[in-house]
Amino acid sequence: MNLFTLIIFMVIIGAAIGAITNAIAIRMLFRPYDPKYIGKWKLPFTPGLIPKRRGELARQIGKTVEEHLLTPESIERKLNEPDFRREVTVMLQKEAKPLLAADHTVAELLEKLQFKEAEQKTERWIESWIDSKYNSIKSVYLHQTVRESLPTEWLDTAQDKIPDISRYILTKGIDYFSGFEGKWRVKKMTDDFLAEWGKLGSMLQMILGNTSLEEKIQPEIIKFLSSPGTKDLLNTLLQKEWEKLLDWKWEDVLKQFSDEKALAKGKSFVLRQLDLPSLFQKPVAHFLQPFEEKITEEVIPALVEKAGSIIASRIPAVMQKLRIGDIVREQVETFSLQRLEQIVLDISRRELKMITLLGGLLGGAIGLIQGLIVGLL
Structure with a gap:
C-alpha cells in the first residue's frame, strides 16, 4: 500500500470514527429511555442523560422561564405598551359589535350563561328586597310621630292642600245632590224618616200638600254645601284632624293596616310596573344598541386602560401565586421521553447534524495527521 492510499484510508477511517462517535454521543443524550442490565449489573450510561436527569432538567427549565422569560417586569411592560392596549381595544370593539346587535332575548342569554330560572329568581329577589326595606324602614320610624319623620316641605305642602281638599269635597257633594242619584237618596231618607214617625209623618205630608x-x-242641602261658612267649617275640621294625625306615631298608623296585605299590594304593584316577563323576552339589542357608540368608543377604551393598569400593578403578586416555575416543571415532567426528545430535536436538529459533521471533519483531520506521521516514519 503506497503512502497516498494509506493517508486516504486513515482520513476515511478517522472521519467515520469521529462522526459515528459524535452521533452515538448525541443519541446517548436520549437513549436508552430505561436502564439496561446484564444480570444484576446495570450497564453504564443507561438510561441516557436526559431520561436520567429529566427531573433536574424540568426544574431548570421552570426556573429559567420564571426568572428570565416570564418575569413580572416583562409582562407588566407588555401590558403597559400603548400598541398592546390599542390591539386589545380593537379586538374587544370587534367582539362587542355582534353582541350589541344580538337578537337573543335576555332570558336566552342568561340561560347560555348558566343562569337558570332567571325571571323567577329576579322576582323572588325583588320581593325579598321589598320585605327587607319595609322592615328596616319600619324599625327606624315605628316609634316616631308622623310630624317627626316626614320632611317639613311635605307637611307644609299637605297643609296647603287642605282648602283644595275642602273645595273638592264640597264640589263633589253639590254635584251628587244635584243629580238624580242624590235626589233619590234624599227621597229615600225622607220616606224612611216619615215612616218612622208614623201618624206624625202622615200629618206632616198632609201639611206640605203636593210638595x-x-x-x-x-x-237646602245644596245651599248648605255652597255656603262659605260650610267651607270654613270643613277647613277647620280637616285642619284639626290633620294636626291630630301629625301627632300619631307610625305604630298607631300601621295598626290601621295589615302588614301582609300592604306588602302584598306593594309587591304586586312593583312587579306589575316592572313587567318582568316582557322584560326578559326583549332582545339584548333593545337595551344595548342605544348605547352602542358610547360602549365601543368610550367604555371599552376606558375599561382596557383601567383594567390594564390594575392588572399590571398586581402582576408580581399574581405571578408569585401562580408559581410559573412549578407549572413549567410539572408540565415538562408529564412529557413522555419520546416527546421530550422530539422537542429537543425540533429545536436543534440542524445544530446536532453540524456536530456530527464536525466530528467527522475532526476525525478526518486526525486521520490525515496520523497518515502523514506514519509516512514520515
Whole structure:
C-alpha cells in the first residue's frame, strides 16, 4: 500500500470514527429511555442523560422561564405598551359589535350563561328586597310621630292642600245632590224618616200638600254645601284632624293596616310596573344598541386602560401565586421521553447534524495527521 492510499484510508477511517462517535454521543443524550442490565449489573450510561436527569432538567427549565422569560417586569411592560392596549381595544370593539346587535332575548342569554330560572329568581329577589326595606324602614320610624319623620316641605305642602281638599269635597257633594242619584237618596231618607214617625209623618205630608219633603230638603242641602261658612267649617275640621294625625306615631298608623296585605299590594304593584316577563323576552339589542357608540368608543377604551393598569400593578403578586416555575416543571415532567426528545430535536436538529459533521471533519483531520506521521516514519 503506497503512502497516498494509506493517508486516504486513515482520513476515511478517522472521519467515520469521529462522526459515528459524535452521533452515538448525541443519541446517548436520549437513549436508552430505561436502564439496561446484564444480570444484576446495570450497564453504564443507561438510561441516557436526559431520561436520567429529566427531573433536574424540568426544574431548570421552570426556573429559567420564571426568572428570565416570564418575569413580572416583562409582562407588566407588555401590558403597559400603548400598541398592546390599542390591539386589545380593537379586538374587544370587534367582539362587542355582534353582541350589541344580538337578537337573543335576555332570558336566552342568561340561560347560555348558566343562569337558570332567571325571571323567577329576579322576582323572588325583588320581593325579598321589598320585605327587607319595609322592615328596616319600619324599625327606624315605628316609634316616631308622623310630624317627626316626614320632611317639613311635605307637611307644609299637605297643609296647603287642605282648602283644595275642602273645595273638592264640597264640589263633589253639590254635584251628587244635584243629580238624580242624590235626589233619590234624599227621597229615600225622607220616606224612611216619615215612616218612622208614623201618624206624625202622615200629618206632616198632609201639611206640605203636593210638595214632597225631598223637594224642600234637596235645595237646602245644596245651599248648605255652597255656603262659605260650610267651607270654613270643613277647613277647620280637616285642619284639626290633620294636626291630630301629625301627632300619631307610625305604630298607631300601621295598626290601621295589615302588614301582609300592604306588602302584598306593594309587591304586586312593583312587579306589575316592572313587567318582568316582557322584560326578559326583549332582545339584548333593545337595551344595548342605544348605547352602542358610547360602549365601543368610550367604555371599552376606558375599561382596557383601567383594567390594564390594575392588572399590571398586581402582576408580581399574581405571578408569585401562580408559581410559573412549578407549572413549567410539572408540565415538562408529564412529557413522555419520546416527546421530550422530539422537542429537543425540533429545536436543534440542524445544530446536532453540524456536530456530527464536525466530528467527522475532526476525525478526518486526525486521520490525515496520523497518515502523514506514519509516512514520515
